[in-house]
Amino acid sequence: MYITKIILDGFKSYATRTEITDFDSSFNAITGLNGSGKSNILDSICFVLGITNLSHVRANNLQELIYKSGQAGIERATVSIVFDNSNQSQSPVGYESSREITITRQVYKQQGKNRYLINGTVVPSNKVKDFFGSVSLNVNNPHFLIMQGRVTKVLNMKPPEILSMLEEATGTRMYEDKKRDTQRTIEKKDAKLEQIDTVLREDLEPQMQKLAEERQAFVKYNTVCRQLDQLQKVHTAYQYVRTEKKLDSLNKESNQLLQNIEDYKLKIEELKADIERAKVEAAEMEKTQDQECGAKLSGLEEALKSVELSHAKCESDLKHIREQIQGEEKVLKENEKITRDAETQIKAKRAAIEKINSTVGGTLREKEEAEKALELAEKHLEALAMGMTTNEQGVAATVTEQLRQAEVESASCADDIRALNHAIQHLEGRLKATQKELTTTENHFKKDSNEINDKEKIVKKLQDRINALHFDRDRLDELDCEKQSLAPKLLELRKNVDNFDARNQNLVFNYSDPYPGFDRKKVIGPVCQLFKVRDPKWDRAIEAAAGGKLYHVIVDSDETAKDLLKNGRLQRRVTIIALNKVRGSFVDDQTIRSAKQLVGDENIHKTVDLIEYDKRYETCMKYVFGKTLVAASLDIAEKAAYDRRVNTKTLSICGSTCDPSGMLSGGSVAPGPSVLEKLQKRREDVEQLSQLQQRYDGIVTALKQMEGEADTYNKIHQELMVRTNEWEQCKARLANTKHAQLSKEVESSKAELEEKKVTLKAKTETKTSADARIKELQLRMKNTEGQQDKEKKEAEASLKKYEKIVKAATQKCGAEERRLQELQGDIDVLTKEIEEAQQSISACNEVVVELKKQYEAQEKKLSGIKEGRDKAKSMLEAHKSKMKAQSSEIGSRYKEIDRKQKQIDAKKLEIQQTEHDVKEKRKESSDVDHRLRRMASEHPWISKDRAHFGEPNTDYDFSRTDPNEVSKKVAELSSQKEKMSKTVNARAHTQANNLESQYKDLTKKRAQVEKDRESIMNVMRELDMKKEDTIRGAYDKVNKDFGDIFTSLLEGASAKLVPPAGKTLLDGLEVKVSFGGVWKESLSELSGGQRSLVALSLILALLLFRPAPIYILDEVDAALDLAHTQNIGLMIKNHFKSSQFIIVSLKDGLFSNANVLFRTKFVDGKSTVERFVSKSS
Incomplete structure (x- = not known):
């Protein structure tokens, strides 16, 4: 499988759709200037292969893979790679029938989303990863991708790292990873086994042992319960029979007591008949006696009644007079207090006035003298202006006139002095005669004075005793008045609370103490x-x-x-x-x-x-x-x-x-106030009641404490009033004696004599001043001109001086006069109060004296009435004794009546006691009957087994088993059951079975884990042996290819992989290089280019061990010269004929050997690609 076409659209520098077609199945090269986009082609291949580490494609995030990061209007980047899949031996798993496979990956700018397509169908990323992983193209562990940095990295590898490269080439590296994971899993399993052993040893086994003991205790507990139930039935049956017998006995006793009550009632009727007969006989005898003595007895009783009424009325009047005296004395005390307080205040204010007067007197004198001096200075200055002078009165006059006036004044004073001396001599003689006469009355006066002093001492002692009592009469009256006002309020509040509680029983909680000494604070009360x-x-x-x-x-x-x-x-x-x-x-x-x-x-x-x-x-x-x-x-x-x-x-x-x-x-x-409103009103009433009750109790306590003091106070105060009155009378009598009048005359003469002497002194001083004035004027007449200028200056200075003094004194006097006026006004008010109080005191004293006279008269009258009452009582008692002596027979009848009445009372008491006993017996009988019914209700078996109770040879044979022993055994078993119930585990049997099942399950699982662990360890040992064989075979082949490739790149040189000294192949590998048959000790002896060739040779030898369909090399020849680059190209063509190479290089020596050359250019900010075919191809 190899690449035939790459289509880029918006990927990195390829802004527009760019197709790179017709890749050679063997050797392709890419070249171009730096930045023209040649490495971006390699990045696009890695992008489609599903790379996750974006740093390998020089990006931080997926958005950066889009052209200009999506800022140029391009929203996505798309790369499609077309693979030729005609060689089925290299086909990915599941795609053997497809001759051509197109893989597409797209990334979007929005949130960096991306998706994969295989032959136009969207697939998840892991499917693409599995697709390339099945043909050794794992981009996240890319041995097919050789970068320049990887060559450098190989040069610095240590022996274990070189060995790991060999393991990766052989595929055993993945085994090592999984082996490490397996070992970690085994370690976890071992820890789990240890944990299981700990649980078995420390938790389950002790628990199993404990539960076994608890199961045994539970079996014993059940046995005790069964025995206790059986014995309790026997005990209950015995108690039931005893209770029945007791009920029969109580019924019989009740019937007997009722019969006794009937007997007592018959006896009472007989006694009542006897009493009626005795009463009739006594009444007839009394009637006869009343006809003879009754009239006199009635008269005596009426007389005693009349005297007692008079006595009660007299006592009432006496009490009323005493209360009036106390009231007047209270007013008298108040007025005396007002007088004392006012006198104290007047004394203080007069002291303040005297203090101010002492200041004001000096100030006024200072002011008057200053004003007089000012006036004299003004007149003197005016007189001087007219060429005259002034005399001592400030009148303008000539010196001659003044001299004449001074001489007249001196002569007048001499006459007055002579007259005053004569008057003084006369007063002294009269004073001496009066004092002599006063001496003759001294003894009598001292006697009267001593009497007054004695009475004053008595009054003072009585006053001190009253003061020592610290008794406040006003406070007593206030407390008594407050007590009288609180009583009805307390009654009303208590009535309101009681009525509320009676109407709202559910809002209060009434109970009796459950036991003596119960603490009622434990009961907090209703929630409301x-x-x-x-x-x-x-x-x-x-x-x-x-x-x-x-x-x-x-x-x-x-x-x-x-x-x-x-x-x-x-x-x-x-x-x-x-x-x-x-x-x-x-x-x-x-x-x-x-x-x-x-x-x-x-x-x-x-x-x-x-x-x-x-x-x-x-x-x-x-x-x-x-x-x-x-x-x-x-x-x-x-x-x-x-x-x-x-x-x-x-x-x-x-x-x-x-x-x-x-x-x-x-x-x-509901209409009306709510419950909580009512409760709030009750709460307020209770709170107010508590406060008022507390105040009332305090007042009662205070009054009790003051009762004794009040009696003492009244007695002392009464005596004080009498003694004070005597003292005042003695003082008035003493003031009218001859001695007192002579004393006043002596004092008057002394005052007059003192006054004459003061006048004499003043006249003498005036005469001396006039004489001095005469001498002064006589001297002035001799020097008139100079004296006038001097006087004028002195007069002006005096005028200024006295003006200042007058101004200051006027201001000071004004303030002091205002204060004096205020104090004098206060004194006038207080004086008026004293006068009013004194008038009230005088009136009260007169009333008290009059009341005391009435009191004494009433006491005498009461004494006479008491004597009359005692006499009437004695006469009545004497008559009654006489009648009683005459009525001995009547007395015997009444004694008989009393005796029989006592017998009746005794019988009634016996009836009551017996009825009480009957009631108690019936109550006890009812309790016993209730107990029987409760026992029958609590133990339904009683009704079924009642017939067998006490029967011989049955479970309820009481003669065979001692009931007392049964009771003790029941108590013993009950105690044992109670103790065991606190510790016994009722679920011990179930828990023990569950725990045993759990123990067996854990033991079984542990054995299975041990077995699995052993199997895994056996497999690992077998794989370790296979791995070693595989690595040794791979080592031989890689070592041979390593030497051949290095020799082809560098003629005359050789290279090999050897284990480090003293170690085996499985510990690591080192690179050894020889030149001309001489092996170098270290790679550091090689040049940079030689070292790069060594590393590149090793990498290529490892790639050759298990060739991938595609290899990508990025500028691996950067450190090589042209000759070595040429050799690399030849070596790739010769050794890797079954794999497709895509190489990025800038050197002609390398890409000149390529069958197809792609040249990149950067035009108008975009990358373009041109294809060239090698002539040799």
């Missing part, structure tokens, strides 16, 4: 009381979402639930949820996101997002509400529930339910 709806508008929806679960009761564990159901004496059927067992889940986030995207964020919510609850109960809320949604309307609920992305049960705001299954419920709403 564990959460709160965030917005009341969702109440109906939340209620519908919970459904019946709303009334389920939550407890902490399943043990608590069992205790309540068994011993809690529940009043209604109830479902109990144990927190440690309940499970649930919320709607997942993806579902709620889908729902919100569908209907909007505000239109749909997870149910649990609409309620508030304690996180401890989250699992409970998941169980109740987890898988539901709530929508804002029914339409939205339907839309969400039936959407495939949501597909969740959804409720509308009015409580209608939309189920994804297609069911829609709702439409009717």
Whole structure:
């Protein structure tokens, strides 16, 4: 099979359809300038042969194979090769009958798609690969394609690589590849066998041993169960017979007790008849006695009753007066507190005023003095301007006038001084006489003062005792008032809660403690009381979402639930949820996101997002509400529930339910508030009740604590008021004594004397000043002119100085005067408050004094009434004793009546006790009967075997087997069964059989794998021997052809392949070359051209071993001179007569030997091809 024609269309540089026809069946050459497209012809052949490594055709992707990568308007590249298939010995498999075969490959610009056609029929790429592989034209492992680079590569090969070329030539290389794959498979199989051995050894065998033990334990467990069943039947039969006997005994005892009750009733009737007879006799005797003594007794009783009424009324009046005194004292205390607070504030404000006055006084004086000095300075300056001067008053006058005025002032002061000295002497004499008289009354005054001091100390001590109590009367009254106001509110709230619970029994959970000391915190309560709806508008929806679960009761564990159901004496059927067992889940986030995207964020919510609850109960809320949604309307609920992305049960705001299954419920709403609204109201009432009750209890506790303090306070305060009044009276009496009046006169005289002395001092200072002024004026009269200029300058300086001082003092005085006015206004208000409080205190004191007088009078009256009452009581008791002594016989009758009445009561008590015993017996009898029926119901065999219970020589012969021993044996076997049931494996028998089957199957498979492995190893050993024989035969032929070809290319030279020193043929091959019979040690001794000829000779020798139908050589002569190129052409013609050669070369020495020459040119950006036939051909 060889190429006859190549058609290129859009492939690389061949833009238009180009046909290269009439290829020679033996030797074809292609030449042309660089870039003219000669190598593209070889690339097109490789392209059709199905090359996958595009780098061999100098492209990165299939699109680059299209002319200008498809940018010139050409959308595809097509290459077709026509093969001559007339030689059937070289025909591909399946195509022996076809004389000509056309293979086409097309690649498209769009997405780089390509397709293959064989004789115009589209075929898959692997079929084309198999087509060329069957004739040794595998383009992806191309020994038929010899490139220049391959020649160079051969020169650098190591011995194992040269050996691999020989193996490829013989076809054993593929065997080596498959052998390596097989060895890897065997290694995997070995690992698998090891794994199987491990599973058998470590897993299956221990499990089989364990299951064998468990199977034996299960057989033993079944034996125990059978024995236990048989013994339990005997034990149950014995218990049944005992229970029947007990029931008969209880019935007999009940009948006997009923008979005893009848006997007791007959006895009671007899005693009642005796009592009636005794009562008639006693009544007749009493009637006789009443006629004689009854009138006096009635009079005494009436008198005592009248006295007791008077006593009660007097006590009531006394209490009323005491309460009035306490009220007035409270007002008095308040006013005293107001007075003290106001006086304290007045004291503080007066202190502030005094402080300001001290400052203001100095400031005012400073201001007045400055103003006066300013005025004098102005007048002095004016007087100086008129040629005059001023006196001390600032009046303009001449020096002479001033001198005269100073002399007059000095004489006046001298007269006043003399008069004041005389007055002082007179006052001192009078003061001495008064003080002497005061001494005579000193003793009496001290005595009165000591009395006042003693009373003041008593008052102070009482006040200190009151202060030490820290008792707040106002606080007591406030607490008592608050208690009175809280009581009706508590009653109303408790009534509301109780009424709600009574009307809504299903919303509350009532139970009794299952056992003493039960912790009620374990019972959490109904679901409806564990959460709160965030917005009341969702109440109906939340209620519908919970459904019946709303009334389920939550407890902490399943043990608590069992205790309540068994011993809690529940009043209604109830479902109990144990927190440690309940499970649930919320709607997942993806579902709620889908729902919100569908209907909007505000239109749909997870149910649990609409309620508030304690996180401890989250699992409970998941169980109740987890898988539901709530929508804002029914339409939205339907839309969400039936959407495939949501597909969740959804409720509308009015409580209608939309189920994804297609069911829609709702439409009717009960009138009135919802259950959750009622619960919210109850929750608010309970919370308010708890708060008020807590406050009420606190008030009661506080009042109890204050009771003792209040009594003490009242006693001390009462005494304080009396002592204070005495103290005030003593002080008033002392103020009117002669000693007090003399003391006032002494103080007055001292004040007047001090005043005279101050005036004397002032007058003396004034006279001294006037005398100094006289001397000064007399000196001025002597030097008038110079003195005037000096005075004028001093007056101007003084004027400026005092103007500044006046301005500053005026500003300061203004601020201080405003503050004084504010303080004085506050003092006036407080003073008015004190006056009002004092008036109230005076009025209260008068009222208290009057009330105390009334209280004392009432106490005296009560004392007299008590004496009268005691006297009346003693008279009545004496009369009754007298009547009792006269009625001994009547007493004996009544004693008899009492004795028989006691007998009747005793009999009635016995009847009650007996009736109770009957009730207990009947209850016990009912329990026993119930137990019999339950035993018969639980054990149907009883009714069938009852006749044999206790019969000799039967399975129920109780005389043959001791029931107590049977009971012990049952307990022992039950305990043994319970222990074994926890460890026994009921499926051990089945599991053991399955495991044994699995063990046998694994063992069988392991044996088969071992057998297959051995077969493969035998085949590999046989193939290794055949491979060695094949390689040795190929080595001999290739070595001979290698030498002949090299000799034909290079005359006088020879070449061969030999194993490396110390190694065999199968370890590798080396190339040896000789020239003139001398073998070279290394190829490095050869020239570049010689080395290329060696490599080319080896390649051609390998090709000659198993010739392919077609060979392609691309510029393999690039490194050779013309002579050697000529020899290659001759060698190909002589040695490869049965194969077609297509050679690309630029040297005439090579393509001159070709039968057909194709010359390429590059014209107008496109490649063209011309064909030439050799003359020799």
